[in-house]
Amino acid sequence: MALYSRQLLAFMAVAQELHFGRAAQRLHMSQPPLSQQVRLFEERVGVPLLERSTRAVRLTAAGAALRDAMLRMMDDGEAALAAARRVAAGETGLLRIGFTPTAAYRLIPAAIGAYRERHPQVHLSMTEGNTAELHALLRQERLDVAILRPGDDMQDETLHKEPIDSEPLVAALPAGHRLAGRRAVRIEQLAELPLVGFARQSSAYFHALLAELFSRNGLTPRYAMESLLPTLLALVEAGIGAAVVPASVGELRPRGVKYLPLKARVLLRSTLYLAYRRDCGNPAVPALREALRQKASA
Known part of the structure; x- marks a missing residue:
């Protein structure tokens, strides 16, 4: 094979120079x-x-055909090498992203927009799911990265997890409610109202977070109903009750809901985590991680 390569190299030199010397x-x-x-x-x-x-x-006709074919192969080879380098640098390729619904209200649009501006050749595949579903997809290597809430799988050693964003909790009230015109709502006032809470099974993180919020302030909430976003906000708008939601939910801005800061002796924040497999080899992940960090701190 090495001898054949030397002979081919000799022919190509003569075919291009058309002069043996x-x-x-x-x-x-x-x-x-x-x-x-x-x-x-x-x-x-x-x-x-x-x-x-x-x-x-x-060159004979056969020689010219061989020379041209080899030049095309060399060009294609250089293009293939350049493409491989771009993928290795995270400039092209496929990035599979999973996210929880509440991440889509603020962080995801901002971070993905910034990422696409810098890496327009990377194809993005977006999958929405709850935390348990996203964990499963990461373990099955069907996602490269996920933006999710803390869950029962936080101790999974096969995944790298880091907090990427946090935000305050706010009160969501029907626009016509007697407290809607205030600058802020005390948690004691919310505890006296019927509330729309997060479903225990489908939104375990927020269900537990609100339970801790009221408990640490020495209060017991009165839930009239439990649901998921955005249905939860529709129930608030319909007057079923008030709610406590992450501040970014206000980006939805439904006409019939007013969002107000929450005042309490103990205030909690909701946290988003970035997760990916420790053996993840996708070179596009670090740039997305940086975009998320920048937009989370903005």
Whole structure:
């Protein structure tokens, strides 16, 4: 194979220079061994590739076809190498992102927008799910990265997890409620109202977070109903009750809901985590991680 490569290299030098002397100089060798290599290559191919005379060297039709084909292969090879380098640098390729619904209200649009501006050649695949579903997809290697809430799988050693964003909790009230015109709502006032809470099974993180919030303030909430976003906000708008939600939910801005800061002796924040497999080899992940960090701190 090495001998064949040397013969091919000799032929290509002559085919491009159309002069044995210049081709020999190009390859840093003397002319007789070069001529021998080209003749051996022609014998291997089985057809004449060059027309030789005392004045000039010309390519036969077969020689010209072989030269052009090899040049195309060299161009394609360089393009393939360049493409491989771009993928390795995280500039192209596929990035599979999972996210919880509440991450889509503020952080995801801002971070993905910034990421796409800097890496327009990376194809993004977006999957929405709850924390348990996203954990499963990460373990199955069906996602490269996920933006999710803390869950029962936080101790999974196969995944790297880091807090990427946190935000305050706010009160959500029907627009016509007697407290809606205030600058803030005390948690004691909310505890006296019927509330719309987060469903225990489907929104375990927020269900537990609100239970801790009221408990640490020495209060017991009165839930009239439990649901999921955005249905929860529709129930607030309908007057079923008030709610406590992450501040970014206010980005939805439904007309019939008023969001107010929450006042309490103990205030809690909701946290989003970035998670990916420790053995994740996708080079596009670090740039997304940086975009998330920048937009979370903005």
